[in-house]
Amino acid sequence: METQIRNRLVLIPPPFQGHITPMLQLATILHSKGFSITIAHDNFNSPNPSNHPNFSFLPLFYGLSETQISSKNFVDITATLNAKCVSPLKELLVDQIEKANMNHEKIACVIYDGLMYSIESVARELKLASIILRVTCATNLLTYHAVVQRQSTDCMSLDMVPELEPLGFKDLPMLNSHVMQQQIAKTLAVRPSLGVIYNTVNCLEGKSLHRLHELYKVNVFPIGPLHMIAEDSSSSSCVEEDYSCIGWLNNQATKSVLYVSLGSIASWDEKELTEVAWGLANSKQKFLWVIRPGTINDVSEWLESLPKEVKVAIEERGCIVKWAPQREVLAHQGVGGFWSHCGWNSTLESLCEGVPIMCQPHFGDQGVNARLLSRVWKVGLEWSNVIERNEVERAVRRLMVNEEGKEMAQRAFKLKNEIKLAVKAGSSYDALNGMVDSILSVNL
Ligand code: UDP
Numbered sequence: 001m002e003t004q005i006r007n008r009l010v011l012i013p014p015p016f017q018g019h020i021t022p023m024l025q026l027a028t029i030l031h032s033k034g035f036s037i038t039i040a041h042d043n044f045n046s047p048n049p050s051n052h053p054n055f056s057f058l059p060l061f062y063g064l065s066e067t068q069i070s071s072k073n074f075v076d077i078t079a080t081l082n083a084k085c086v087s088p089l090k091e092l093l094v095d096q097i098e099k100a101n102m103n104h105e106k107i108a109c110v111i112y113d114g115l116m117y118s119i120e121s122v123a124r125e126l127k128l129a130s131i132i133l134r135v136t137c138a139t140n141l142l143t144y145h146a147v148v149q150r151q152s153t154d155c156m157s158l159d160m161v162p163e164l165e166p167l168g169f170k171d172l173p174m175l176n177s178h179v180m181q182q183q184i185a186k187t188l189a190v191r192p193s194l195g196v197i198y199n200t201v202n203c204l205e206g207k208s209l210h211r212l213h214e215l216y217k218v219n220v221f222p223i224g225p226l227h228m229i230a231e232d233s234s235s236s237s238c239v240e241e242d243y244s245c246i247g248w249l250n251n252q253a254t255k256s257v258l259y260v261s262l263g264s265i266a267s268w269d270e271k272e273l274t275e276v277a278w279g280l281a282n283s284k285q286k287f288l289w290v291i292r293p294g295t296i297n298d299v300s301e302w303l304e305s306l307p308k309e310v311k312v313a314i315e316e317r318g319c320i321v322k323w324a325p326q327r328e329v330l331a332h333q334g335v336g337g338f339w340s341h342c343g344w345n346s347t348l349e350s351l352c353e354g355v356p357i358m359c360q361p362h363f364g365d366q367g368v369n370a371r372l373l374s375r376v377w378k379v380g381l382e383w384s385n386v387i388e389r390n391e392v393e394r395a396v397r398r399l400m401v402n403e404e405g406k407e408m409a410q411r412a413f414k415l416k417n418e419i420k421l422a423v424k425a426g427s428s429y430d431a432l433n434g435m436v437d438s439i440l441s442v443n444l
Contacts (some may be wrong), residue, residue: 007108007443008036008100010093012060014081014115015045016074017239017264018345021227022135022199023113027055028230029223033436036105040092044069058096060088072265075180082118082183090122097126108443109194117187129442130192131221131435136344138198138208138222139164139372140365143172144184145215163211166375171367188216194438195219199226199348202427203418204377221435225348227327228423229432239264242321245288246328249319252286255336255409258358258400259329261290262341266362270296272387277306279392281313285400288319288329330355336409337399342369342380351379354416356408358399360385379412381405 009030013023024047027037031054040060041047049057062084068077093107100107109129112119114136123130134141146161157169164171175181195218202209202222213220223229249257260280262268268276273296280287291299299320303311314320326346329335330353338350339358347369350357357380359370373380381404383395399405422428 003104006036006103006105007034007439008038008096008105009108009439010038010040010096010110012040012085012089012110012112012116012119014078014113015042015062015064017045018343019113019115019135020045020047021345023111023133024052025226025230026111026133026197026223027052029226029432030436031055032230033432035108035439038096040089058092060085060092075177075183078115078183079179081116082186085116086118086122089119090126093122093126093128106443109439111197114187114190114196117183117190120190120192123193129194129439131194131439132190132192132196134196134198136365137347137369137372138200138205138212138220139167140173140344140368141188141212142208143167143368144188147172147175148181148185148188167368167371171371173364173368191216191218194442195221195435197221197223197435199224199344201225201419201422202431203415203422204351204372219435219438221431223428223432223435225352225419225423225428227345227349228352228419229428239292239323241323241325243325243328245319245321245324246332249288249329249332249334252334254333256400257286257288257332257334258283258337258339258396259288259324259326259335259355260339261324261326261346262360262362263343263346264292266341266343266366267292267295268387270302273302274306275387275389276392277310277314278389279396280318281310282389282393283396283400284317285396286317286334288321288324288335290324291320291322293322327353337396337405339396339399342366342373344369347373351377351412351415352419354409354413356399356405356412357381358383358395377411377415379408379415381408 011023011027013020031037037055038058039055040058042062044064062081064080097107107128109131110123111131111133114132114134120130160168175184200222201224209220209222296302327349330349335355338355340346342359342361357373359373359380361367361370374382381399384391
């Protein structure tokens with residue numbers, strides 16, 4: 001009797017939380033479709049293999065130095081990842097191909113993050129099918145395309161970018177170093193053999209997805225939101241989540257709490273934290289606030305240093321944690337708003353739960369996400385973005401108390417249902433099946 005060959009996929013995320021999470025969600029989805037999964041990963045920010053017993057984890061070292069890691073210079077880190085991954089990845093894949101042959105398996109496809117553009121050459125050399133996972137929104141890719149195509153733009157201009165309206169020239173990303181320009185040009189130039197997965201939904205970004213397909217002529221698979229499709233995925237958090245805040249939320253009135261978190265990278269300095277504390281206290285709203293370790297030296301000391309009235313307000317109306325189980329938090333009925341840096345994962349997680357957002361983009365794609373939230377989907381609050389107590393108080397009350405916040409919440413509720421439908425039986429469901437078919441058909 002002929003033994004059936006199993007298909008194995010090798011997935012390669014870069015070592016950043018916002019990129020690891022969607023890649024592991026994708027791995028969970030593809031495992032449920034019958035593929036065996038290998039994750040190649042660096043020691044730095046490594047996910048915990050024991051949380052993912054169905055996957056094999058293999059070390060792929062990029063040789064990042066401590067100084068580089070602590071510098072948080074992502075352009076520099078990305079350059080190193082791309083420069084250093086080629087040779088160890090080739091060795092790893094050659095070894096995996098041999099092992100697969102002995103185990104009645106086949107390496108059916110290499111799936112890598114869009115930041116790791118050098119991987120395509122390795123896949124081609126080894127004649128392996130390839131797919132890119134893009135973890136930003138589709139429109140973000142188009143903003144890079146617009147910048148690269150125009151060579152230079154007046155980033156202060158208030159005019160609209162004709163093909164990206166309602167995004168203006170000032171919303172386009174600034175490529176402020178030659179290395180960064182090169183990296184963007186390289187990632188846009190990559191043509192993976194099977195196509196590109198976007199962690200987005202057709203009902204959110206149909207027009208942008210269509211344009212990307214027209215521009216790059218590779219298959220487009222909008223299989224998002226990945227976290228929603230990978231329903232039972234275990235935590236991929238690099239930091240321990242503090243579940244005590246769920247107990248606190250259980251005691252709060254429906255939609256009364258503002259969840260405040262800037263994701264895994266952006267942060268406020270001590271002066272800003274104090275203004276935020278004042279603003280939240282004066283808004284008289286309940287809040288759940290994530291202050292990551294390392295944001296300031298000693299959170300307890302800082303809390304102690306606050307004036308008594310702010311301390312009392314935090315004790316009475318607030319809950320502060322180091323890292324929250326964010327998806328559970330956003331799904332909790334007590335949460336009525338999210339003050340967010342508008343990272344794409346946070347944006348999607350909030351949209352899926354119908355939670356309107358107070359937008360405070362910091363860098364990268366966050367500005368584009370914020371514009372989409374406020375101007376296209378109209379579920380995000382644009383405000384001055386000035387971290388000063390009166391500005392904060394006013395913005396929080398606009399979102400949590402005023403009519404405009406309630407209208408945003410209604411629109412967010414509608415959008416949540418559209419997204420659910422796309423996942424259950426609509427565009428995301430179809431795109432996933434289409435992608436699985438294309439992997440299987442090249443491996444017949
Ligand atoms: N996150 C979390 N707990 C927190 C803060 C963030 O689990 O207290 C998760 C969040 O659910 C999201 C990810 O961290 O999946 C942050 O990704 P995002 O793209 O929003 O921002 P980044 O961290 O990349 O800036």
